[in-house]
Amino acid sequence: MTHNFETRAIHDGQAFDPTTGAVVPPIYQTSTFVQDGIGGFRGGYEYGRSANPTRDSLQTVLASLEGGSAAFSFASGLAAEDALLRAVLTPGSRVIMGNDVYGGTHRLVSRVWGPWGVALETVDMSDLDAVRAAARPGETTVLWVETPSNPLMKISDIAALAEIGHAAGALVVVDNTFASPYVQQPIALGADVVVHSTTKYLGGHSDTLGGALVVNDDALAEKVGFVQFGVGAVSAPMEAWLTVRGIKTLGVRIDRHSENAQAIAEAVVSHPAVEDVYYPGLPSHPGHELAARQMRRFGGMLSVAVRGGGAAARLFAESTEVFQLAESLGGVESLIGYPSEMTHASVRGTELEVPDTIVRLSVGIESIDDLLADVVQALDRVHGA
Ligand SMILES: *Cc1c(COP(=O)(O)O)cnc(C)c1O
Numbered sequence: 001m002t003h004n005f006e007t008r009a010i011h012d013g014q015a016f017d018p019t020t021g022a023v024v025p026p027i028y029q030t031s032t033f034v035q036d037g038i039g040g041f042r043g044g045y046e047y048g049r050s051a052n053p054t055r056d057s058l059q060t061v062l063a064s065l066e067g068g069s070a071a072f073s074f075a076s077g078l079a080a081e082d083a084l085l086r087a088v089l090t091p092g093s094r095v096i097m098g099n100d101v102y103g104g105t106h107r108l109v110s111r112v113w114g115p116w117g118v119a120l121e122t123v124d125m126s127d128l129d130a131v132r133a134a135a136r137p138g139e140t141t142v143l144w145v146e147t148p149s150n151p152l153m154k155i156s157d158i159a160a161l162a163e164i165g166h167a168a169g170a171l172v173v174v175d176n177t178f179a180s181p182y183v184q185q186p187i188a189l190g191a192d193v194v195v196h197s198t199t200k201y202l203g204g205h206s207d208t209l210g211g212a213l214v215v216n217d218d219a220l221a222e223k224v225g226f227v228q229f230g231v232g233a234v235s236a237p238m239e240a241w242l243t244v245r246g247i248k249t250l251g252v253r254i255d256r257h258s259e260n261a262q263a264i265a266e267a268v269v270s271h272p273a274v275e276d277v278y279y280p281g282l283p284s285h286p287g288h289e290l291a292a293r294q295m296r297r298f299g300g301m302l303s304v305a306v307r308g309g310g311a312a313a314r315l316f317a318e319s320t321e322v323f324q325l326a327e328s329l330g331g332v333e334s335l336i337g338y339p340s341e342m343t344h345a346s347v348r349g350t351e352l353e354v355p356d357t358i359v360r361l362s363v364g365i366e367s368i369d370d371l372l373a374d375v376v377q378a379l380d381r382v383h384g385a
Contacts, residue, residue, distance in 0.1 A: 005065065005182060006251045013060025014244065027241045028053045050229050054237040058244050059212075062202075065181040065247070066194045068214035070221040072228045073240055077177065077197025078104050079233035080211030084193060085109070086231065087223040088171055089141060091117030096134050097144035098125035100154060102175065102197075103347040105144070122351060125149075125156040126287065128164065135168035143168070145191070146175040148291070151303040151339045151360040153278040155287025158294060162190030171220075177201070177330075182254045183295045187216050200330030201300075204246035204253055208239045253332065253365055257300025260371055261363040265302050267372055273312065273383040275357065276305040300363045301329060303339075310356035312382050314338060317359045319378035322370055334364035334371060 003011070016023050030052070033045040045051055055073050062071035074080040085108070089095070095109050099122040109120045123134045125145055135143055143165035147156040158174055165172035173193045174186035180201040186194050196202060198210035215221050228234060235243070258281070265279035280291035281298030291298060306313040317325060323336040327343055337343055339354040347353055363371065 008064045009061065009182075009250055010248045012064040013057040025054070025057055027237050029237050048237075049232050049234055052234075052237055052240070054244075055235055055240045058235070058240040058247075061244060061247055062181075062196070062212050062214055065185075065250075066176070066214040067181075067185050067187045068194065068216045069218065070225070071212055071214045072224050073198070073235040073243075074211040074213075074228070075233045075235055075239070076209045077195070077199060077211035078108060080197075080213050081105060081108055081195055082112070083227045083231060083233065084173065084195065084213050084224060085113060085118075085142075087220070087227045089113065089116075089118050092119075093117075093141035094119045094121065094139050095142045095144060096121050096123060096131070096140055096170070098146055098149060098154075098156065099123060099351050100125075100149040100152060101144065101146045101352070102150055102177075103344050103352060105146070105175065106350070106352055107346055109144075125161065126154050128157065128160055131161060132164050135164055135170060137168045140165070140168045140170040142173055143170040144173045144175070145186075146178070147294075148178045148280060148287070148299065148301065150178060150301075151278070151344070151354060151358055153280055153285070153287070153301060153303060155280055155285075155291045155294070157290055158184070158186050158189040158191060162186075162192075166190070178301055179295060179299060180250060180254055180330075182251050183297050183299055187214065189294070192217065192220070198243045199328065201254065201257075202247055202250065202330075203243045204250065204331060205242075206328060206331030206333065208242040208246075210235050210239050210243050254297055254299065256365040257363055258297035260365065260368050261300045261302050261361075262298060263368050264361065264363055264371060264375055268304060268375060268379060271376070271379045271383070273307055273316070273379040274304055275307045278303040278305075301360070302363065303358050303360045305355070305357045306359055306382060307357075308382065308385075310340075312385070313357045313359050315385060316378050316382045319381045320374050322366060322374040323361065323378075329360075329362035331362070332365050334366060334374075335362040336360070337362070
């Protein structure tokens with residue numbers, strides 16, 4: 001019997017320990033495994049870089065939740081992305097990605113892979129004709145999609161983009177970090193690979209770094225598995241275990257993140273210090289209808305354009321108390337960030353540059369009354385300044 005998402009998040013890959021009956025499987029904090037005679041592996045385990053039961057537990061639950069045939073866990077989101085690119089790119093390959101992808105992804109392809117003969121083109125992924133024109137058949141190796149995007153929360157049509165990518169013979173990759181598999185499952189919509197920074201919503205507690213790839217094709221799984229083993233940027237047992245622990249509560253957390261973000265978006269949209277609010281749960285958001293179709297919830301991320309220029313935006317970002325000023329997102333605690341000088345500082349001067357009026361909120365699961373009061377007092381300060 002196949003179980004529903006919330007049940008699989010708690011049980012898949014997480015069977016109790018057969019030796020002791022411990023309900024929670026132990027952290028296999030070991031680098032190597034005893035052999036019963038040469039080549040006599042217990043459960044197939046040989047050496048920690050090739051496989052570890054705690055990492056397997058995480059990989060099993062991730063494959064289940066994303067609806068893929070196999071998952072691979074890495075030390076960070078970027079390590080996962082790099083492993084995928086190593087598995088599929090060759091000199092002369094061409095990558096097309098959104099002109100608002102995660103800055104680190106852009107930097108990885110342009111500045112790490114560029115010198116190895118890989119070409120990068122960026123397009124507006126919400127403009128399907130532009131993507132069709134850019135994704136030239138036979139020339140495009142990878143179509144890289146990120147939705148919702150960061151920080152303007154643009155929504156792209158995964159199913160339509162998968163069709164366009166496949167018509168051009170490209171591998172279709174979706175970075176599902178902002179949404180999480182509770183919200184959308186790209187493989188079911190036609191994508192070939194799902195990428196995660198598990199550092200964010202999957203881990204969910206801002207206490208561990210990690211990344212993952214989920215695939216649904218045996219030949220690709222073999223290539224990615226070879227790179228994971230051959231290059232070795234695997235997740236450590238403790239990090240994998242913390243991520244599994246986080247995943248158990250993913251559904252309830254995302255429900256609360258989404259409710260809180262919706263309430264904040266609706267409350268601040270009419271504040272005199274606010275020029276615009278970017279949240280797909282607002283009917284005024286250009287991606288609202290697509291998001292309502294494609295996503296189960298609208299998620300916990302939103303951005304605000306502050307009236308009064310960069311100085312006003314900085315003042316807002318530095319005036320909250322419950323929302324802590326920090327990079328990253330997706331944890332239970334609320335964070336506030338100033339993208340143009342924090343997360344997006346590395347893309348200044350490129351077409352990925354973010355206006356200096358934008359402030360990004362990762363809305364946590366604290367009391368909504370406290371969060372609202374905090375955001376409003378900070379905006380009042382900006383308005384009064
Ligand atoms: C954080 C992030 C990454 C990179 O992940 P790390 O774990 O920081 O290496 C990739 N994509 C998105 C959308 C992210 O938010």
